[in-house]
Amino acid sequence: MFHRVSQSHLHLLLPLPKHRFPFPRNAITITDEPQQQPSLTETDDAAIAKLVLESDPRSLSESLTKPGFQWTPELVNKVLKRLWNHGPKALQFFKHLDRHPTYIHSTSSFHHAIDIAARMRDYNVAWAFLGRMKSLRLGPTPRTFAIIAERYVSGGKAHRAVKVFLSMHEHGLRQDLNSFNTILDVLCKSKRVEMAHNLFKVFRGRFKADTVSYNIIANGYCLIKRTPMALQILKEMVERGINPSMVTYNTLLKGYFRNNQLREAWEFYLEMKKRKCEIDVVTYTTMIHGFGVGGEVKKSRRVFDEMVREGVVPNVASFNALIQVLCKKDSVENAVLVFEEMVRKGGVPNLISYNVVIRGLCHVGDMEKALKFMGRMEKHGLQPSVQTYNVVIRYFCDAGEIEKALEMFGKMGDGSCLPNLDTYNVLISAMFVRKKCEDLVVAGKLLIEMVDRGFLPRKFTFNRVLNGLVLTGNQDFAQEILRMQSKYGRVLRHLKL
DNA sequence: GTAGGGTTAG
Known part of the structure; x- marks a missing residue:
């Protein structure tokens, strides 16, 4: 009974599109005369991404190497970003262009390609790119290793990541404090805090661990809700004569909230004031968010007012924190009021502001208003992100409006914003409800x-x-x-x- | 792009 399925997701039911005329006319001009190189417009990367998605791998090479079209690292990176959620196509594009007679990939493009390959757990391809960088004398750089290490850790291969770090010198790179801190951070962010701490204990002398190193470890313990251990790290750094900074204190503060220790958080804040810390916008934002999600909305608002009274100017993040709190623990109407207030005061909402409000509206079932906000994004120079789509799709599914969810999904298929793993998971689950x-x-x-x-x-x-x-x-x-x-x-x- | 605040469910 395919006739009931709406147009927008027909592409799922039909064979893949055949090769079409490469570039949308006028978007890009390909000429054979190098003198008449077209100037780059904003739509170029979108048009190229579309071409890559739609064209046959074999003919792609020719289209990309047409003489007269001027490739730049910026353009290539934009295209790779657009194809982020279609790894195979992204790499196909990258590899084809790598064979271009005159254009040579930049270091940053190699980094994107390595990131994409490693995310697909195709570590061999990632290392092959690294080898290619080397032969072009473009790298590897410390950043290259940071990317590979991060992907190893998130792929469950933390030991490999550490090995990579320890073998950096074999690729002609010095292991310094920066790269040490990077590997610590990569491990901590993936919750491999014990491993990071052990590495830290072994090498802190050799690399002369600094405030940043200690902050990373303290934050790691906060992330796994072991605030006593984080406090211990703070104590240790003071003992070793390394000065804690505002980052250290804000990290601990956030840790208490994350661990639902609201009283301890407040006491820590009072202690900060007593020690004459210059309470900054991050401290306040942490507290607005922390008290709010902890259920103390009034306190959250009071902190917001206090911040203003103290002459600390709230930024978008501060507003987003308050908006989020109101959505979760108060009412979405009040959240929208704060959103509008921010705009009235000349604040510029960002993607997160919109996503938070849209989620709040979806949550109370006001899909209509949610879609209105989605439409408003453009006015602030924003485009719905994959997260925006995912929220709307998820709530359409929850409401049993499968057709509308698929329609939304169809809009992503147009190429403006490719679906990610979550999108597919949500949608596939929804296919079982009817x-x-x-x-x-x-x-x-x-x-x-x-x-x-x-x-x-x-x-x-x-x-x-x-x-x-x-x-x-x-x-x-x-x-x-x-x-x-x-x-x-x-x-x-x-x-x- | 060495560290801290704001986005995914009940």
């Missing part, structure tokens, strides 16, 4: 599409879709999905079907 045969077919198509785009579905998702298809008599399609496993065998091995 218990309709055709919904499961869509779920299957979504599953194939996400794998195609370099996302790894959870084993659960995979089995759920397969079972659903088999139960609804779609044996053939289930087979097709199983075949996909062998195609992507290496990547999907963890699924153990």
Whole structure:
């Protein structure tokens, strides 16, 4: 019963688009005369991303190497960012351009490519890029190793990350305090705090650990809600004659809130004042957010007023904190009032402001107003992000408005903002609520599409879709999905079907 | 781009 499915997500039900005329006319002019190089416009990166998405890999090379078109690192980076959620296409683009007769990739583009490859856990490709950088004498730089280490840690290979750091010198790079702090931070941000702390204890002497190093470790312990340990780190740094900074104190303060220790947080703040700390905008914002989500909305507002009284100017983050608090613990109406107040006072809402308000509106079921806010973003020079779409899609699904969710998803498919892992997960789950045969077919198509785009579905998702298809008599399609496993065998091995 | 505040559910 495909006829009930709306236009906007037809692309799921149809074969992939065939190669079309490369660039939208006028967006880019390709000429054979180098003298007439077109000037770059804002739409170039969008048009190129679209071309890459739609064209056949074999013909792509020619289109990209047409003489007369001027590539710049900035343009290449913009295109890579647009293709961020389509790793394979992004890398295809990068590799093709790497064979361009005259254009040579910049270090930052290599970093994007390495990041994308490693995120897909294709570490071999990432290292191959590093080798290519080396042969072009563009790197590697400390940043290159930071990226690789970060991806190893988030891929569950923290030990490899540490190894990479320890082998930096083999690539001609000095291990210094900066790179030491970076690896510590990478480990801490992924909650491998013990490992970071051990590394820290081994090397703090050699690298002369500084305030930053200690702050990173203290923050790590705050992230895993071990504030006593964070306090211990603070004590230790003082003992070793290293001065804590406002960053240190704000880190601890946030740690107390995160651990739901509101009283301790307040006492810590009073202590800061007693010690004549110059309470800054971060301190206040931390408290506005902390007290609010802890349920003390009045206190949150009082802190906001106190900040203004003390002559500390609230910035967007401060407003966002208050808006978020009101959405969660008060009413979305009041949150919107604060949003409007900020605009009236000349404050410029950013992506987070919008996402917070939109989520708040969705949460109370006011989808109409949420969409209105989405439309307003452009006035502030913003475009809905993948998070914006995900929120709206999620709440449409929760409300049972599957068609509208798919319609939203269709808008992303236009290429303005590619869906990410969360988008697919939310949408695939939603395909089970109506218990309709055709919904499961869509779920299957979504599953194939996400794998195609370099996302790894959870084993659960995979089995759920397969079972659903088999139960609804779609044996053939289930087979097709199983075949996909062998195609992507290496990547999907963890699924153990 | 060595560190701190603001965005994903109940």
